[in-house]
Amino acid sequence: MRIAVLVSGSGSNLQAIIDAAAADPTFPAEIALVLSDRPGVRGLERAEAAGIPTQVVAWSDHADRLAFTEAVCDAVEASDAEGLVLAGFMRILSAEAVHRFPNRILNIHPSLLPAFAGGHAIPDALAYGAKLSGVTIHFVDEQVDHGPIIAQQAVPVADDDTEATLHARIQAVEHELYPRAVADFAAGRLVVDGRHVRIQEPL
Numbered sequence: 190m191r192i193a194v195l196v197s198g199s200g201s202n203l204q205a206i207i208d209a210a211a212a213d214p215t216f217p218a219e220i221a222l223v224l225s226d227r228p229g230v231r232g233l234e235r236a237e238a239a240g241i242p243t244q245v246v247a248w249s250d251h252a253d254r255l256a257f258t259e260a261v262c263d264a265v266e267a268s269d270a271e272g273l274v275l276a277g278f279m280r281i282l283s284a285e286a287v288h289r290f291p292n293r294i295l296n297i298h299p300s301l302l303p304a305f306a307g308g309h310a311i312p313d314a315l316a317y318g319a320k321l322s323g324v325t326i327h328f329v330d331e332q333v334d335h336g337p338i339i340a341q342q343a344v345p346v347a348d349d350d351t352e353a354t355l356h357a358r359i360q361a362v363e364h365e366l367y368p369r370a371v372a373d374f375a376a377g378r379l380v381v382d383g384r385h386v387r388i389q390e391p392l
């Protein structure tokens with residue numbers, strides 16, 4: 190399956206997917222496009238270094254969220270990608286994206302959803318005094334950080350954790366979990382039934 194990976198920043202999850210695909214000739218996803226909502230980010234550099242086409246759809250060039258979402262979806266369709274992988278993409282797409290790509294948009298979030306949804310999951314978990322955080326990979330639905338859960342893994346919070354140390358441990362888990370989930374998705378192994386996602390093993 191051809192996929193588009195959407196980034197806003199460092200792109201370390203993008204890199205994990207690039208590396209997983211390079212290491213395994215049977216990896217079922219091919220990255221057709223890396224799209225960013227802003228220019229000059231490391232994620233775009235990583236894509237260019239790997240020879241993957243890139244495109245910037247700047248938030249500021251669009252009148253509203255719907256216009257931005259339509260431009261993103263148009264770019265993805267033009268790349269012939271059938272799935273979208275959000276990897277640190279820090280813009281909320283309008284419901285239009287879910288209508289155009291139902292159960293075909295994956296997101297990664299640095300907490301055990303539904304705890305600590307939103308754009309500040311790691312500082313929020315630290316401020317709350319949580320002992321356990323983690324990683325969630327889910328399909329995107331019409332609500333933010335809400336869709337059916339594909340994979341989750343817990344990450345303990347240490348007493349002396351800072352945002353940086355907790356994020357580093359969370360990212361180490363993300364880099365293992367996301368390429369596996371993308372492979373399951375691209376191979377057609379994910380079966381969605383309402384909120385429930387199961388992984389169907391090949392016969």
Ligand code: GAR
Binds near residue numbers: 201297298
């Ligand atoms: C990741 O840790 C991801 O979980 C988080 O942004 C980081 C991006 O890192 N996403 C969110 O907070 C979404 N609300 P990366 O650019 O190095 O892949």
